[in-house]
Structures are given as structure tokens and as C-alpha cells.
Amino acid sequence: MSDPIGSARKKYRRRVEEAKKRAIGQLKYIELGSMKRGEVIRLRIPVVHLPHIKYGPWTPGIGSGPGKEGEKVFPSEEGSAGRKGGRGAAEAIYEDITVRDLVNWMKSELELETIKPAKRKKEIDKITYPAISSRGSESLLDLDETLYAMVDRQVVAGDFRQGGLQIKIEEEDLRYRFPKVKYKPYKDALVIYIRDISESITQADLEASYILSFLVDTWLKEFYPKVERVYIAHNDSAWEEMEENYYRLKSGGGTSYSPAYDILAAMMTGRDYERKTQVKRKIDYSDMDIYVIQMTDGENWDYEGALSRLGRLMPNLTRLCYLETHFYEEQDTKYLVALKNVYSSQVKEGKIRLCTIGKKDDLWKAMKEFFGKR
């Protein structure tokens, strides 16, 4: 039997997708946060009844059941519960919003740029030996295959006698494994989150950074086979923090960017630095695409020092995304303006991306600024 509602189902599907898109644009902070924690957001899409003209509720109707005149048809508590069950089946359908949908939405609606990971220099990923050859280097000699070849030769030549196998390997019997080398095609991504934990950071700033890191991770994971993350926290001093504790740090102290940049430089060069992680990190900048996401509320006091340190780091970075949040405090965009002036060419070509947001809902705007088309 042919499908009687083949294209109608597709049309309805399209409507559901549209509803989903609309819902993703309006996702709340808490929902995105729960999404980061791996929960699936369930979206309720109400059933649309095709409207008709009809009489009002005052028009009499007919029903059946017990009861006297003047009684309510559905007494408030017990009656409604039973009926709700029956009606609820046909009132809405439910759809899950997954991370996959989020990525699709960012692609289609937010129109973010697709990232092309940089090509790696020839680095061996894996070596396999799928074939056997009669020539090769001594280290690849395969003894089993050599013995088989020897027996074969003896049988063909008529030297093989039952009972006694003479092991007599000649030069033509030698067999070598033939290597096949697989190279790693693309670079991995390394995301360095630099978060300001100075006195002026509020809960809203923290939430913003929490969600932004989720969005950035989601987006980069789409294009890189492996995304590594480094968390650097700073106030007057800076240190590398573990992922679990990064968003639980209490705020306090002043704001200075240069220690954070120092730590980054130390990671690149291999010097020792202050850290709360177990292992000292060494970043091989020729091997990775390095994204620096710096989240702060401004008010940096030694911006000249920070700028000079950043100047030394800059050639090794793939992209620097600088987010300033101004939710409550008055605006202090000194550092941002300085960045704009000093690195004007890089800002233009999109290597450095700057964004300020005034309210929580602008995070999509920040995302678009950081990874959108130029």
C-alpha cells in the first residue's frame, strides 16, 4: 500500500523543525547550562487545531453522566485529573533539542563560518603492514612468511620429503613486511580560556563565561577531531586551574592581564609556572590551532604591559577572542580600544575578535562576533 500521507508528513516535519529553531533562539541560560551538563532539553510543540467559527461556551450542549441540576460538570479537583489524562494525549508532541540541533542552528541561523583546520606537517599517526614483499629492510623480515615460502619452493622443486623437513633458507625465500604509513591530516584545536576572577566579577559574568565556553566547545568540536582545553584564572596573579574548579572560584583581588599572558608564554616555552593541576603543560604551537577566549569585565590597570606581552604571543595564536561584559559596572573599554588601535590590521582580517555585551541574551551576538563570517 502506498503511503497516504507521504508529503504531508514531510510538511509537518518542516513545521516542527521551524518551531525547534525558534525555540533554540530563545533558550534560557539555565537550559543551556543543563545542556552543558549533558541533559537533553525537551521541547513541547503544541498541536495546532485548524480553527473554525463556533458558538461560545454559553451555548448549551449535551453530555452524559450522573449529577443534579446546578452542579458543576467537572468538579474542580478530582474531575479534572482524570480528564486531563485523556486530553493530554492529543495536546502536544514532544521533541528533543540535542547538541546536534544546536550546531545545526548555529550553522543555518547564526550563519557562523565553517572552520578549516590547518594542515599538519607530515606526522605519522599509525603504521600498518597490510602486504608482504620480497624486498625490504632487514628489520622488517617476517620469519613465518619466509618459512612458508621455503616449504613452497621445496615442494615445487621436488626436494620435499615426507617425515623430515630440511630448513634451508635461500635468498629468494626471504619475505619482508610492507609498511603503509598513515599521516595525521589536520591539526588539533587547543582552546585556552582566560577568565577574570577579580573582585568586580558577579554571578552574571560567571554564568556568561560558563555558557560561552560550552558554545565555543560545541562549535569547535564540529570541525576538529580533538579539542583540548586549558583553563587559566587570573586576578592580580594567575594560575592554571582544573576544569572542575574553574567555575567555582571565588572572586577577589584586582585585575591584571599580564600574569595570565605570562603563564601562556611559559606554557609555550616550557618554563615552570604556577598551577593547580598535576601535570605541567607544554604547548607545541606548531602542532595545534590555538584559540584564546578571554572573558573579563574590563578594568585592567597595566594595559601597556599586557599589550607588550600579547605582542610576543600573537604570532603563535590562531585567534584571540576577547569578551568584555558590562552587566552592572560602568563601561571601561580602555584595553579593548587599545587592542583595536594596536592590532587594527589583525582585527580587520579576523584574527583578533573583540566583543562587548550588555546583557545575558547577547551571548549569541558574541558567538556570531567570534566565529561569524568576515
Added chain:
Amino acid sequence: MVNNGLTEIANEIADFCIKKYRLDLTDINFNMVNLEELCSIAATGGWIMFPQHWSLGQQYFIQKKGHTLGYWQIYEIVVPSEVWEEKKKEPAEAYIYAGDTLTDIKLVMAHVYGHIHAFENNWKLNEFKPSSPLAFMAGQKERIAEIEKEVGEENVERIMDIGYTLSTLIDLYPAKKIKREPPEELPLEQFVSSPGEKRQRLIEEIERKAKREVVPDERDYEVLKFIVDNADMLASWEREILQMMWEQSRYLSSWGLGRYLNEGFAALIDLKYCLDSKMPVGETFRWLKQRTAGAYQQGQCGCDGEQCSCDRRTLQINPYWLGMNLLLDVIEKWDTGRFDLDYEQLEDAREREEFNLRLDRGWDKVLEIVATNTDYTFINSYFTEDFFNRVASCLFVYNGREPEKGKREEDTLTIVSRSYHDVKDVLLFEAYNNGMPRIAVEKGGGNYNNKKELYLVQDLSGYDKLGLSPKELTLQPSETSEVLLKALYEAWRRPIHLEVVNREGRPLLLSTYDGKEIKEGKVEGKK
């Protein structure tokens, strides 16, 4: 693939029904379908080929969910289909859920035969029937798919939404008989005219335009058809789609006029078959138990399926239950002869009890009723006080108020009356025009203000006989203004005026000039 065993059973049952109950049957294709297919067929209402609208996809989800969660269960779907020509009869299509037990399938087959008999013989169900319903729907589907390719899906969807919204504005009781006239051939002279004639015709045309044109010349209840014929802002494809929606909705909503009769008769047939055929006792008992448990009980809860296990108060009556019991009552009366004045005038209870003329005309009467009645006449004639007291005393009349903000409408509903006359009146009211308001184009309302504005009026005549005042027939304000007037404006594309009554019972004029804002005004003196 033909299942020989089931075909044999079907033939057996058909022979039995034809011989015993004198049913008039066409050929029937029984399709055994799985759940997936059943739900998608239920979404279209039984048509394999149906104009593709997004709501069908939604309906499929609802059906599937309701079925799998056990809120309701569909046994069968029937579609009548035939061509009124010799040797070219098309079989009707029936879809049966293959997951049922054999007993269920047997009884459902008998049920299907009941439906087919009603579809074949009832005059109202045949009134708007196209010559071949399946081909009619298939043609619509293909044509709409063609238009979709030309003008794009969104445009077609928009017009179809409007069409579905306006689909209740049709005349189910046409005063004129429907005739299918062949298109008139224009005489050749009409195309050949002298210059003098041409000028004369131009002058006539200008004069006619200058004069106030009266369209239509009397009240027209076919509002949708009137819009299709007279709206001059519609593109040809829009006109075509609306015309199709009109034809379709007129045919499908005419089924609602024979709902109690059709469903009741089918239920009666399968009850009789269950008792008359020699099925094993256990199966008969199981089926009867199932009937008393839900499928044929008076209450049908909010879900629109056929089986449900609520025994609370419900707002809908099960058409199977009411129709079947009315017909059973008729059989008893006409078998014993208790329909006459002789019986009515008896006063002694014992004599009334023992009154029996042994006429045995009950089944004749049932077949006659099925052929000649609609729900309205059926209830009007056979829903007697005696029947009400014996069987249907559980029915009540309710009404509600406008709910307060944030509360549901259902919570305001109260039981108003349990008396026989009120119940019967409201039953008749719901059977008339499918319980929908009747809206008509007023005489000359197609050219209101001489600006081709549309003037509609809610027809309230006749409802006073059912004890309903205009106050109670007020339309739902939000539906009227937001849904109806906007859809009308999008179809007519000129200002719309709708004369309705307000909650005090006074006439009120709603007008829209741009399709967005709706103004209320007073009705001027009638022209």
C-alpha cells in the same frame, strides 16, 4: 496478497447479512493493515489519496500516540466508493487492524457491512456524493501537487489553511437541487458584432456598473462558494483550490448529518450478527462484555476514538450507543405494534405491558429509517419521552460562562437541565448543520456600499423552535474576530462586515477594513 481464509469468512458473513438482514451491499475490499498504516489512514479519514496538507502529518502523530498509549483503539475505517454505471462499479474500501483477534475481525466485518448499507441507501449521505469518491480525492491530490510545483508550497498551504477555516460556511440543506449541467455552448453570433452593437454593449456595461448591483439576489448560504465565484481579487489557482476545498468539505461534512444513524445502524448489525451467528459462547460473551465495558457505552470522553474507559461525566455522546438504542427501541415498537394511538391511549399499566400485536415489522421499519432519515428527523421522530426515561436518562444539558482569565472554559460548565424536552431540543440543535452556526451572505451583500464589500449575517431564524434565544447563540468572540474575519478578508480581500448578536441579544456589526483591526458598530436599518 489475498488472504483466502479471511475472504471466505467475509463472503460467508456477507451472505448471512444479505439473507437475514436484507442488506444492500457493494463489492468491498477489506485491507488488513498494521498499526503504522492504520494511523496514517486514520489521519486522512480513510482516503488513500487525499490532498496533502500539513495537518495530516500532525494528525498521524496524534493517532499513533493515542493508539500506542491505549487512549483509544480504532477497529475499522470505511470509505464508500462506486461509479453509477453498469459493469464499472468500484469496490468500497475498508481497513481493518490486523492485530485484532479473529472474532473481532469477524464482527468488525459485519460492522463494515452495516456502514456500507447506510452509505449506499441513505439519501443524505448520497446527496453530495461525487460519482466516484476515490477518484475525486485522487484528482484533487494530483491537481494540488501540480499547483504546488507552479506557485510554491507556502502559497498553497496558506490558501488551504484559509479553505479549511472557511470550510464550515457551506449550505448542507440546499433549496435547489444540485444539477450537473453541461457547459453551454455560446452561439457564434456573440463573437461577431457590428460597431453599433459594440457601442451599445459598452454603454450598457457602463450603465450597469453605475447602477447599484445586487449580488446575490437572495440570501446565499453557500458563503465559500459565493466567495469562489465572486471574489475578483483571487488568482485562478487560488480560486481553483478554494473550489476544491468547498467540494471536499461539503461531501465530508454531509457525513456528519447522518452520524447517529450510520454508526448506530452499523453497531446494530454487528450486535445482531454476534447474537444470530453460531459463534462459540465464550467469544460471544467476551464481545458482549467488551460492549458493556466501553465501546458502546453512552459516554465518550474527550478523546475522539472509539473506545475509552472513562465512566465519568463526558461532554460528547457516543453515536454508537444512542443510534443503536434508538433503533432497538424502534424494532421493539414496530414488532409489537406499540407505535399507534391505540397503545398511547391505554392507561392501565398491565395492559400496556402486555400489549402485543405481533406485527414483526421492526426490521422493515429500521431499513426504511436508514434510507429516508437524517439525524435531525431521526431524533425528532423516535427520541420519545418513554425512550428517554427508560434508556437515555443519563443525558443532561449543560452550558458555561466566559472563563476568567487564566482559567479553563471546562471549569465553568454547569448542568442546566435534565428534562426530556430540553435534552431533545439540544440534541436536535447539535444534529442540525453539524452544530455549527449558519452564516449567510445577505441579499445584495456581495456589493455592500457599492464598493464590493462583503456583508454577512448570522442566521438565527428557526432556533426559537428549539427553545434557544439569540443570546445563547452568540459566537465565540475571539474565534469570530481573529479567525473567521481574517480568513474571510484574506479570501475576499476587501472590507468584510459580519452581523452577529452580542451577549445581550442585540445585533452587532463587526467590520474589518484591513484584515488586522476589527471594529464594532451598530446595525443600521435594514435595506
